[in-house]
Amino acid sequence: MPPVLDPQLKRVLAERIKYYNQLGIYDFYRRPVVESSTIQPEQREQMNAKAVMAAGPEENIFEAAVTKPESTAADPAKALAIIREDLGDCTRCKLHKLGRKQIVFGVGNPRAELMFVGEGPGADEDEQGEPFVGRAGQLLNNMIKAMGLRREDVYIANVVKCRPPGNRMPERDECDTCSPFLLRQIAAVKPKVIVALGAVAAKTLLAINASMSDLRGRWYGFRGGTKLAVTYHPAFLLRDPRQKKEAWKDLQMVMTELGLPLPNRAPE
Numbered sequence: 001m002p003p004v005l006d007p008q009l010k011r012v013l014a015e016r017i018k019y020y021n022q023l024g025i026y027d028f029y030r031r032p033v034v035e036s037s038t039i040q041p042e043q044r045e046q047m048n049a050k051a052v053m054a055a056g057p058e059e060n061i062f063e064a065a066v067t068k069p070e071s072t073a074a075d076p077a078k079a080l081a082i083i084r085e086d087l088g089d090c091t092r093c094k095l096h097k098l099g100r101k102q103i104v105f106g107v108g109n110p111r112a113e114l115m116f117v118g119e120g121p122g123a124d125e126d127e128q129g130e131p132f133v134g135r136a137g138q139l140l141n142n143m144i145k146a147m148g149l150r151r152e153d154v155y156i157a158n159v160v161k162c163r164p165p166g167n168r169m170p171e172r173d174e175c176d177t178c179s180p181f182l183l184r185q186i187a188a189v190k191p192k193v194i195v196a197l198g199a200v201a202a203k204t205l206l207a208i209n210a211s212m213s214d215l216r217g218r219w220y221g222f223r224g225g226t227k228l229a230v231t232y233h234p235a236f237l238l239r240d241p242r243q244k245k246e247a248w249k250d251l252q253m254v255m256t257e258l259g260l261p262l263p264n265r266a267p268e
Helices: 005-022 041-049 055-065 078-087 124-126 135-146 172-191 198-206 232-241 241-258
Strands: 106-108 114-118 155-158 191-197 227-231
Touching: 055 078, 078 172, 078 191, 114 172, 124 135, 135 232, 135 241, 155 172, 172 198, 191 198, 191 241, 198 227, 227 241
Parallel strands: 114 155, 114 191, 191 227
Antiparallel strands: 106 155
């Protein structure tokens, strides 16, 4: 039988949850509590490898507090609009003070089976308010076309919604602050497959600190039965075109999963 929480503690926790809701964070998990002195090294390793536990019956008292605003929207397009409205003119991290012109939310088919996730908008994206519209975006369009799809068939988003200054990589705290909105976008679209473009997107979504060579070439289970694959970011492929063949192998793996015919040519 789960322990009963003190009423005062319940109120404090509820206020804390509401605070996180205001930041756009709605997903909470509980890890099992075990006395560390009783854990054998092999048991600790097994526990660390397991996924976090979902909240138990006692936490149902907070159900109203953690309900996402978009949870009642049956139409994914409406759900995405609600998430965008909740994001607002975001000032949750320091990026809003570092020269961004506008928030770059996401674009594409709200019912897409395939979703691409990059790291953050660049100068062209910041100017136009749409992800992947610069040189890297043109290459991504070619990659999508080579798969037999159109840009409007897929959904495209980034881990962070504001341009990092000088097109630098997003920092950990920026990713941590913005990624809850990305997770809500994913939950709204419900893609069959996510392709993480580059190490930042992969490490943020998978919470794995590994090299691209270790991350690529395999499937990862994600929320809601979605599968996730990792490939190179198009900006990296522009810097090192030799890796395009490797990226094409990743896309062919995705095509097979989605039941798409495999053409012989690779994207240019």
